[in-house]
Amino acid sequence: MSTSPRFRRYTADQRREMLIEAGLACLARGGIAAFTVDKICAEAGASRGLITHHFKSKDGLLSAVYETMYERMFAVALPDYGADLAAMVDAVFADELIEKDALAAWLALWSEVPNNPTLQATHRRYYARYLARATAAIEQAAAGRTLAISTERLALMFVSLIDGLWLERAIDTRRLSRDTARTVCLDMLRAFLR
Amino acid sequence: MSTSPRFRRYTADQRREMLIEAGLACLARGGIAAFTVDKICAEAGASRGLITHHFKSKDGLLSAVYETMYERMFAVALPDYGADLAAMVDAVFADELIEKDALAAWLALWSEVPNNPTLQATHRRYYARYLARATAAIEQAAAGRTLAISTERLALMFVSLIDGLWLERAIDTRRLSRDTARTVCLDMLRAFLR
DNA sequence: AATCTTGTTGTATCGTCGTTCAACAGGGGG
DNA sequence: CCCCCTGTTGAACGACGATACAACAAGATT
Numbered sequence: 360m361s362t363s364p365r366f367r368r369y370t371a372d373q374r375r376e377m378l379i380e381a382g383l384a385c386l387a388r389g390g391i392a393a394f395t396v397d398k399i400c401a402e403a404g405a406s407r408g409l410i411t412h413h414f415k416s417k418d419g420l421l422s423a424v425y426e427t428m429y430e431r432m433f434a435v436a437l438p439d440y441g442a443d444l445a446a447m448v449d450a451v452f453a454d455e456l457i458e459k460d461a462l463a464a465w466l467a468l469w470s471e472v473p474n475n476p477t478l479q480a481t482h483r484r485y486y487a488r489y490l491a492r493a494t495a496a497i498e499q500a501a502a503g504r505t506l507a508i509s510t511e512r513l514a515l516m517f518v519s520l521i522d523g524l525w526l527e528r529a530i531d532t533r534r535l536s537r538d539t540a541r542t543v544c545l546d547m548l549r550a551f552l553r
Numbered sequence: 554m555s556t557s558p559r560f561r562r563y564t565a566d567q568r569r570e571m572l573i574e575a576g577l578a579c580l581a582r583g584g585i586a587a588f589t590v591d592k593i594c595a596e597a598g599a600s601r602g603l604i605t606h607h608f609k610s611k612d613g614l615l616s617a618v619y620e621t622m623y624e625r626m627f628a629v630a631l632p633d634y635g636a637d638l639a640a641m642v643d644a645v646f647a648d649e650l651i652e653k654d655a656l657a658a659w660l661a662l663w664s665e666v667p668n669n670p671t672l673q674a675t676h677r678r679y680y681a682r683y684l685a686r687a688t689a690a691i692e693q694a695a696a697g698r699t700l701a702i703s704t705e706r707l708a709l710m711f712v713s714l715i716d717g718l719w720l721e722r723a724i725d726t727r728r729l730s731r732d733t734a735r736t737v738c739l740d741m742l743r744a745f746l747r
Numbered sequence: 748a749a750t751c752t753t754g755t756t757g758t759a760t761c762g763t764c765g766t767t768c769a770a771c772a773g774g775g776g777g
Numbered sequence: 778c779c780c781c782c783t784g785t786t787g788a789a790c791g792a793c794g795a796t797a798c799a800a801c802a803a804g805a806t807t
Contacts, residue, residue: 391664411767469720473660512736560756562802
């Protein structure tokens with residue numbers, strides 16, 4: 360009688376994906392302290408050797424997780440909304456972006472950036488894209504009108520306000536509802552763009 | 554011949570203060586991962602047993618560090634400025650509050666709040682005070698005029714913007730100058746209060 | 748100078764960490 | 778059906794984690 364296989368073989372890409380997902384879940388559950396080889400592999404249903412095998416080291420996985428977070432966030436938050444800033448605000452506070460787990464993962468990752476040169480480089484690259492995109496959107500919305508503030512500075516204000524609202528929600532989910540966050544952002548934009 | 558004392562005895566309060574300071578330094582230097590008994594005691598020039606002795610556990614010290622951060626921040630940022638919001642903005646971005654080490658420590662602590670009920674309780678207590686203080690200041694500055702927004706919501710916007718600017722600077726100090734941060738805040742307030 | 752209180756030390760213990768590596772086995776190509 | 782490539786396993790390792798605790802000593806009191 361043939362016994363069932365003791366494990367399944369995946370392609371390298373599939374397995375990397377699984378490990379990234381598991382790493383994310385651990386980060387969300389217990390912060391950076393829970394981002395351990397044992398916990399991640401248990402979460403992924405794999406053995407301890409796999410992280411080293413697929414990512415060279417635990418730090419390699421952490422970098423991959425950070426890039427994945429940004430890619431997913433951008434996919435939701437930064438499509439081309441043209442001049443429709445309200446749509447962009449809605450996207451930035453979409454459920455999947457501001458759910459407890461996602462924000463907890465962001466917070467854990469942010470706290471590692473200052474101590475990890477690779478994460479720092481990744482952060483700078485993506486953050487510049489983020490800011491550039493916000494600036495472009497605001498430029499379109501301004502549509503030639505002269506504002507009481509430069510578009511660059513308004514974009515910085517916009518992005519910083521979003522970051523602050525995210526942060527508050529990340530630290531204490533109860534504190535801030537999705538609706539309040541949205542409204543605050545829109546109020547701010549209206550004050551400069553009407 | 555009499556040899557010099559092998560260690561000095563401090564009062565419990567003095568030693569607690571020293572350990573808190575050392576814990577803060579470790580947090581600033583290497584994030585929560587560097588907040589270990591060995592490193593903290595080395596930094597404080599004390600032996601390993603002292604943290605347990607004075608704070609019951611490492612977590613006890615972490616809570617004390619968090620409270621100390623808030624107390625110091627409030628001492629600088631929240632005296633009574635009356636209606637002078639510009640002075641409050643200046644205070645919030647005072648050098649000692651936005652220097653690299655202080656912000657790195659905040660970031661490390663924030664990332665622990667969701668995983669630590671004691672920190673969470675502390676956070677809620679202080680954050681409510683922070684928000685209430687901002688609301689009162691804005692109420693005075695509004696001075697009976699009717700604004701395009703409620704004072705509570707404007708206060709939330711104000712505090713969130715500050716948090717966002719702090720966060721960006723905490724993650725990447727190079728990104729944001731003190732002056733830019735100040736100006737962005739003042740621009741935002743002017744848009745609603747002029 | 749003897750005594751007592753109490754802050755301090757440092758070892759011992761046990762758990763968990765990240766990484767290595769030799770052996771293993773899934774499953775497609777011959 | 779066998780072979781071989783390669784993804785996978787899990788034990789072994791040395792380093793480091795937090796805490797407990799018994800011995801110690803500083804320094805005020807007497």
